[in-house]
Amino acid sequence: MAEQIPLLELKNLKTYFKTDEGIVRAVDGVSYSIMAGESLGVVGESGSGKSVTQISVLGLIPQPPGFIPGGEILFKGQDLLKMPKAELRKIRGNRISMIWQDPMTSLNPFLKVSRQLIEPLQIHQNMGTEDARAKAIKMLERVGIPAPSERFDQYPHQFSGGMRQRVMIAMALLNEPELLIADEPTTALDVTIQAQILELMKDLRRDLGTGLIIITHDLGVVAGMADRIVVMYAGRVVESAPSRQLFERPAHPYTVGLLKSVPRLDRGRAERLIPIEGRPPNVSKPIPGCAFAPRCAWAMSKCHQEWPPAVEVEPGRISQCWRATEVFEAELGTHASSEKVEKFEKKARESQAESKEANHG
Numbered sequence: 001m002a003e004q005i006p007l008l009e010l011k012n013l014k015t016y017f018k019t020d021e022g023i024v025r026a027v028d029g030v031s032y033s034i035m036a037g038e039s040l041g042v043v044g045e046s047g048s049g050k051s052v053t054q055i056s057v058l059g060l061i062p063q064p065p066g067f068i069p070g071g072e073i074l075f076k077g078q079d080l081l082k083m084p085k086a087e088l089r090k091i092r093g094n095r096i097s098m099i100w101q102d103p104m105t106s107l108n109p110f111l112k113v114s115r116q117l118i119e120p121l122q123i124h125q126n127m128g129t130e131d132a133r134a135k136a137i138k139m140l141e142r143v144g145i146p147a148p149s150e151r152f153d154q155y156p157h158q159f160s161g162g163m164r165q166r167v168m169i170a171m172a173l174l175n176e177p178e179l180l181i182a183d184e185p186t187t188a189l190d191v192t193i194q195a196q197i198l199e200l201m202k203d204l205r206r207d208l209g210t211g212l213i214i215i216t217h218d219l220g221v222v223a224g225m226a227d228r229i230v231v232m233y234a235g236r237v238v239e240s241a242p243s244r245q246l247f248e249r250p251a252h253p254y255t256v257g258l259l260k261s262v263p264r265l266d267r268g269r270a271e272r273l274i275p276i277e278g279r280p281p282n283v284s285k286p287i288p289g290c291a292f293a294p295r296c297a298w299a300m301s302k303c304h305q306e307w308p309p310a311v312e313v314e315p316g317r318i319s320q321c322w323r324a325t326e327v328f329e330a331e332l333g334t335h336a337s338s339e340k341v342e343k344f345e346k347k348a349r350e351s352q353a354e355s356k357e358a359n360h361g
Helices: 050-057 085-091 111-124 129-142 161-173 191-208 217-224 243-248 253-260 324-329 338-360
Strands: 008-019 022-034 039-043 066-075 096-100 179-183 209-218 228-233 236-240 313-316 317-318
Touching: 008 050, 022 050, 022 228, 039 050, 039 217, 050 066, 050 179, 050 209, 085 179, 096 161, 111 129, 111 161, 129 161, 161 191, 179 191, 191 217, 209 217, 209 236, 217 243, 217 324, 228 243, 228 253, 236 243, 236 253, 253 317, 253 338
Parallel strands: 039 209, 039 228, 096 179, 179 209
Antiparallel strands: 008 022, 008 066, 228 236, 236 317, 313 317
16 A cells, blocks of 8 residues: 655755844754644744744745745645746645734735635636635635625624634635645634634534644644644754643653643642743854753753754654653653652753763863
8 A cells, every 4th residue: 555645744944034143044954744634733932933834835935035945845745845936826825725823914904805705716716706705605604704695795804803813714715725724823812712713623624624734832722633743943843743642741841841831720829830941042043052952951061062863752753852762751741740840850950960070070
């Protein structure tokens, strides 16, 4: 039986920007893949390269100042970076769609929602106005817009934030894409609307068989949505694992930090949050070792000098950390208390201090 080709596969993708301060390495050698019908969560702090990676996939990096010096973006085996712009336009918005972070700035405030929904059907499916109108109204109904026929010819400002996000989802799904990219789809929405939007995306993915990449800094969102999770930091992938396994036994100190900085309702007030100290690095400057090393309690001298190799801590689980096996075996997932995490981090610091003394001695 032939091996299944990934729906999307990134190989050593690099996306840089020329600035007055130097070359900003926003995406610096990112590799991961998603299969048809799979849901992939991409998490990390602001500035980690999550969104720029997906904008690169869509071919929407402004050039200049942006440029892609290397890597491959394979969509069903075809390299999008080598594809003529006319061919890429046939894929973008049709076979690959994106739900943008802020629906108010993504929807044109001067155009009625009807025109913005009909346009992609006319461009990609060559539909007549009446057929496109009927399909768009049906999709609005499917995403939960009340009285879609009456609201179809309204302007974006006449919709609430949650309704505008539903319109964006409807627009992205109209051409029944094979891959849907959702960039912070629940930002600025209240928790009730967030739950509705996430449930809607889950239902549509199941019904249409669409692959889903969900970009977020909210681990709570990917916990219930993603089959696998990719953790990014400073433009690179630092960990990749099936969702449940990552939450149970993270294998990178940065992932541990993300998990322990999220409030837990089941632990009560006694459970303290452990913030990640420091700030993300300036990616316009060369980083010789691990970018997380200056903020990491587990860091050794080697971490500041050499970028760690990919370590497979168990089948299907990759961590880019010199101490990946130790972190993994410590079992510092969501079940671990703050005290346990602090204990292991203190032990790691003491071990490093003893090693330094021995070397100086």
